[in-house]
Amino acid sequence: MSYVGRSEAERKRMLETLGITSFEELLRDLPPGIVEKGPLAVPGPLSELEIRAHVGEIASRNDAARGAIGFLGGGMYDHYIPSALPRLVFRSEFLTCYTPYQPEVAQGTLSVIFEFQSMIAELTGLDVANASLYDGGSAVAEACLLARAHTGRPRVVIAGGLNPNYAQVVRTIAGADHVVVLPAVNGRADADRVARELNGDTAALVLAYPNFFGIVDDALPALCQRAHDAGALAIVCAEPLSLAQLTPPGEWGADVCVGEGQPLGVPISFGGPAVGFFACKKELVRRMPGRLAGQTVDDKGRRGFVLTLQTREQHIRREKATSNICTNQGLLALCATVYLALLGKEGMRQVADLCFQKTHYAAQRAKEEAGLSLAYEAPYFREFVLELPVPAAQVCHFGHERGVLVGVDLGRFDAAWSRHLLVAVTEKRTKAEIDRWARVMAEAVRAQGRVPEVAAR
Amino acid sequence: MSYVGRSEAERKRMLETLGITSFEELLRDLPPGIVEKGPLAVPGPLSELEIRAHVGEIASRNDAARGAIGFLGGGMYDHYIPSALPRLVFRSEFLTCYTPYQPEVAQGTLSVIFEFQSMIAELTGLDVANASLYDGGSAVAEACLLARAHTGRPRVVIAGGLNPNYAQVVRTIAGADHVVVLPAVNGRADADRVARELNGDTAALVLAYPNFFGIVDDALPALCQRAHDAGALAIVCAEPLSLAQLTPPGEWGADVCVGEGQPLGVPISFGGPAVGFFACKKELVRRMPGRLAGQTVDDKGRRGFVLTLQTREQHIRREKATSNICTNQGLLALCATVYLALLGKEGMRQVADLCFQKTHYAAQRAKEEAGLSLAYEAPYFREFVLELPVPAAQVCHFGHERGVLVGVDLGRFDAAWSRHLLVAVTEKRTKAEIDRWARVMAEAVRAQGRVPEVAAR
Amino acid sequence: MSETREVPVMGEGEIVEPLLCELSREGHRGVRLPASDVPETKMARAIPSWAVRQRPARLPEVSEPEVIRHFTRLSTLNFHLDAGFYPLGSCTMKHNPKINDEMAALPGFSELHPLSPEEASQGALALTHVVSKLLCEITGFAAATLQPAAGAQGEMTGMLMVRARHRDKGQGDRRKVVIVPDSAHGTNPATAHEVGWSVRSIKSEQGLIDARALAEALSDETAAVMVTLPNTLGLFEPRIREIADKVHEAGAYLYLDGANFNALVGLVKPRQVGFDLGHLNLHKTFSQPHGGGGPGAGPVLVSEELEPYLPVPVVVDKGGSYAFDFDRPRSVGRVHGFYGNFGVLVRTYTYLLSLGPEGLSEVSREAILNANYLKEKLRGLFELPFDRPCMHEFVMSGRNLRKHGVRTLDVAKRLLDFGVHAPTVYFPLIVEEALMIEPTETETLHNLDHFADAMKRIAREAAEEPETLKHAPFTTPVSRLDEGRAARELKLTWEWPEKS
């Protein structure tokens, strides 16, 4: 399959216009011997018909192709995506346009960004939000960089409970030297330890809400206060769908609220493309990373939107930019915007409530059916951790063979958690499916010893 | 799920505007007791999430949901549909617009119809074509009605080889009294018999190309001549994809060429929505059924398209209309137009050739692997009939259980054909699939006696 | 009142979008197919030589990107329901839910061959069966065929069934007249004619069927009376029961043209009112997208008496499995090559499930409320020939604008400048300069008010600056088109440019 529309006659005409007889003459600036002689060793060309067969076969190797019932969370969730959403998002007007650098022909994209910013600000309880960042992990990292620039201090303290992958991203990007990652204690931040780590060098304290274990950590408001007392910013990494039922971080002390927007209508797609969101107080707006759409008017006084405060960005400010980000996750921010619009005020409350209800029902069934209890006794919202009598990897394998992805083996994150299973239940799971899950859990635990050992990772 | 956007407050405001206090006052013209008291006994309401589960389950009861390999033809074929096609056809601009009665805001639809007409005329070798009819069956019937009106004669002769379903439609619509359906002899028209049936009362002779058995009937040009000699019109029902490799009917005598456009990029969808096409000589244009787009200019001299010759149609001419058709199959004509554009001149030749090649390969494999031979020794293009030593229904059942839809049991059409299997092979079938089919055929035949008897219909 | 803008444009007399033949470039290719993987058969040896195409069909040669752009750009020249309000009377341009399309596109349905063995098509048969049952419940009829591909084909199927019934009763030779009110849609008389009958049109009285005229017209030659309910003026026939009785007394059948069934869903069951049979338009009442002309579906619902005449095949429940029944000796036969527009039925089923009983009765109630509200808002701007509560639509007349030299057509064209589609115009024929307005239930109050405001402005323009209206529309991709020229020159196919 070639997408080039060119006949030999046209090629000849073009070369004539250029006054040359062979294409190679155009390559005269290339050092000799540099042009590859042979063809690349890649497969193809394949027609669409062949591609459907070949790529379809690869996709079929994933459980998802067989409609496995999933109870997986840990940062990404299997939510219902309204039928209208892909129809809108896949309109080529949205899908195949570039970054809105010519606003006169990009009001669609710019209006959507403005709406996304508005709704993220509302959900998080903060003043402003940006057009998107790569994902939850890099959003936390960018927030830390902002805090550093704002406070002029180097140190970042990450309280226990942040998604361990995100903590790793922060360490990678913000430099491990100045990033202190504290362990969770009983699935929560260790408030005393956090307090001790906050010092005059500290730019930011990073908290999670609900946290990686699904827990709504009661200490968060107080910890924000502690951060402020120490002159640091309080950064909250929040799960945005829960915010429809939970008090927004902006109301209990967050200066910056970031997170992963995937739960808002973004296909889960093996973890990406995802969409990081970034909201903060208005005092911090000039240090924000990424694009911002702002309202203005045109020549004729009509309302319109443009990218604004571009002097923060790399293409203007180069090494003095607030971030190096350029291409972002615009299309996924569009997904989130359409999702929030379709569900709306009442739908968002309802979906968050359904997740809450079903999650709590599942925990109860795990206890009743399989005699399993929570690893941490703490309030949780949309996922929880079970303490298993057997390695979680075994239980996951057992479930996989039965078409149930029972939960996330936390041993994949930390060997110390190898008997901990993180279970998330979304509105998509029916009571019957949850009951089935509980039975599979019970069987898996009973089958202990008969299940072959599998790699923990 | 309700699609009504209305709050109680708004409803109240509207009633106030109307000066009434209850909706029921608007029903005062309705005879007493006519309004249903209770709710309808229908299921629902269901959310999209529930509908996906429920309707998805129903769909899964069809073999097609499990990707069965198909060798079914008989009027509809499993062709490759380019990936770009649904993306274009499902653009709401095309999908959710009405019939182009206001041409100023319907140039998209009108241009497409014009292009469809142009390409159908080209493929069939005739002067003009219309915007679509319901399906192949009704297109044949409409052609017969046109012939009647044109000749002022009542009689229609259908030569052997027309799809029996289409013949039935003609009898239903054009009235069985004056429609003579002749049997096929050796899978072809019986030329002598046809000649005898053509008389001074005959309006039309209907021929098929390739015919229902896949055969390219050598007698067709001569039969057209016979029809003309008798003062009747020659109507050819053609399979349009084959026309990319076959001489167009307009070049060997057809006055009207109709058929089923499904092979041109229309999803097979259990037989509908399909798309009938209708092409004819320009002398007959004023008697054509259905809509026609014609070229014109606007106020400013710009080219544009409008529905034209509407005086043929029911909304203007009422009982004097050439047909009662109103709503047609516009979206499917769009599919065909996009398909013809994407495949283009060379692609259409290639796809027709691939069908031809693979069909002939399959027939050869049936002979080699299963010792099966053709029911009719005659040139065939894209499907053929096998003569089986066992009931075709048994072989179909055997294949179904193995995920191969081996062909169409012609016993479904005529009990005399209960050991005839109609096999169609499209470009989608790989050599490996054809070989598999041949093996399944061989096994099925060998299993004779061990296969349980199944209903022949 | 009209502002002006100075716009340097690319030059008039231009082509808004080239045709495929103009985009074609020799040697360009769109999508590719796999090479053949089977041994070659020489076509010349397999096929008679006269039948082997010598000259390739002259089809366009365009690369995939350019094909996509062509149709994408063409699409943007259309007004469509997902862009705005579409108050086309009698067309029920209601919201087209996307979940319906999604379900119809499930491979289990969309890739199902109609000649798959029944055992391989159980889902499709089950769905067909249940949709029949649900439509019977909604209308009160006893049985249904889902085969007709549109309303007009439904009408024809219905008339064929009536004819067969009369024949069975030995009255086939006598009963060959169909009575239709003069407000009827053109398909009604056209259908009657297509089955070989004659048409007797009766004049309406105050927009309603004139019982006396009907009585006079009825005779022992009457085969059927076709009634649209509510009628095309949006009025419910208050004496419909009487009418039914009279029709039955005369030995004829009362046929429902159900194009306007959106007014009745969950409110009135036509069978209970006395109809013997009739069709529904699934592309109107049941939210099937109209696709620029189709597809639709026109299932026909019938009383027990007429059930034996339904087209073959009929899907029957064999207790746990479903099958086609072809063995119906009194059937009128087939009207479709297969089983009708199955994909439309999937959408209909999805729609019914989405709405449920409450949602369905909301359909008619909100549609009626919207229509009456809009009628009230437009009162005074145009004439209201029949001023009584309407059902889901109403008809006004632009007669009062004649004094300014303005016609209904001008109003329709001008509306296009306001982001709203024009209403149906010049139909029904019995109202001069008719404007037939159907808002449907899915339009918000905001949209109704916007429409009313636009109409108000247009009515003012008619008085103050009639020339504006006469040259409207201004903001559409092309301006008014010369329909006369199209009919005179009759250019129905493209011409290839000199060299491509």
Place this chain on the structure above:
Amino acid sequence: MSETREVPVMGEGEIVEPLLCELSREGHRGVRLPASDVPETKMARAIPSWAVRQRPARLPEVSEPEVIRHFTRLSTLNFHLDAGFYPLGSCTMKHNPKINDEMAALPGFSELHPLSPEEASQGALALTHVVSKLLCEITGFAAATLQPAAGAQGEMTGMLMVRARHRDKGQGDRRKVVIVPDSAHGTNPATAHEVGWSVRSIKSEQGLIDARALAEALSDETAAVMVTLPNTLGLFEPRIREIADKVHEAGAYLYLDGANFNALVGLVKPRQVGFDLGHLNLHKTFSQPHGGGGPGAGPVLVSEELEPYLPVPVVVDKGGSYAFDFDRPRSVGRVHGFYGNFGVLVRTYTYLLSLGPEGLSEVSREAILNANYLKEKLRGLFELPFDRPCMHEFVMSGRNLRKHGVRTLDVAKRLLDFGVHAPTVYFPLIVEEALMIEPTETETLHNLDHFADAMKRIAREAAEEPETLKHAPFTTPVSRLDEGRAARELKLTWEWPEKS
């Protein structure tokens, strides 16, 4: 030369499309969810009271039809690739094949959870693995990470790897300078800064790297040199091998900013030229749609020496099955919460398969031919600061229009009236009034000629009627926007209307 049209419009100062908050109506609902089917847990009992939201988030209340219309109408305000030519330099706006989207949307991929057991994700792991290998083959590098979500993140990942390597060699404290040519994209210096290094910019000479300036800049403090090849002027550095040698002699690493790799596909393998590492932009060269800003993917390819530093996890082939390898002690760590933009990789794989070896080498060749052809066609209209054969793009300068009081910005805006997107303007910074034009390989000769004709007309307008240009565009949904006001007033979120 500018024609004028008199258009009565709805009135200026209006809203092109309302915001969701303006469409919101109390009590309206969009999509519905199923009712809960499990016993209720009281939230107030399960969650600390401070955390239970008291006031519902003020989100829009809009019915599904109106949501669909809103976003549909908004979409039509965008120019996009499927509508026309998009000659944005450095952005490679090539055709986005629809089969790529189709494959990425397969449920086996799109519904796959990143924390599914490896045994349940073998397809995704296999695809990731093979895409790495193919990109290595295409670039000549030894290994790859597919984790970076865009080019800039790729740059950062690359710099982190270089830093880790210098540290391992004991030079981490010393080598903290990154050298970039002054023609470099802003992300290069921004990235260097983000990893805590300083930037040394070197002046170009005739649009190329000045070997002497580079030699002067190189020192034992140099960590890396970032080179875009071809550079942002579309020129291939003729002395790239020498440059590589010098960089290596200085103990630094040569980093490829591969944003312009479309010029090199199948033509030149960067590793063979001397690059140590670099990123590709899959959303440019590999046809990922740009989505109005993203997503993209910026895989980083490295030499054997740098392979140990790749981010974790890396997918490894365990002979028949695939697994994540986290046990990489020298890894720089993670740069993404999971594994990067997997969906983009599915598209890339599909694209590579579609093209195959011949198709891939056609990419660069046709892109280069198109750029040179267009450059020739525009010669004389604008200045050509570096007049030599270009690669896939070229840069002109609108300096010559200054005498008419016209700027490059005006040219860009006017182009929008011709159904063509504007080129990249004012970049690279080293060319005054820059116009950076990249046609890509998928544009037809016809489109190039149309663009050249439009540019010709605009150049004429600049001389004859400069005011037209200064007020362009005229045919776009809004006219020129006041960017200053946006920055001053800084309205970044909507305001709810007084009452909704």
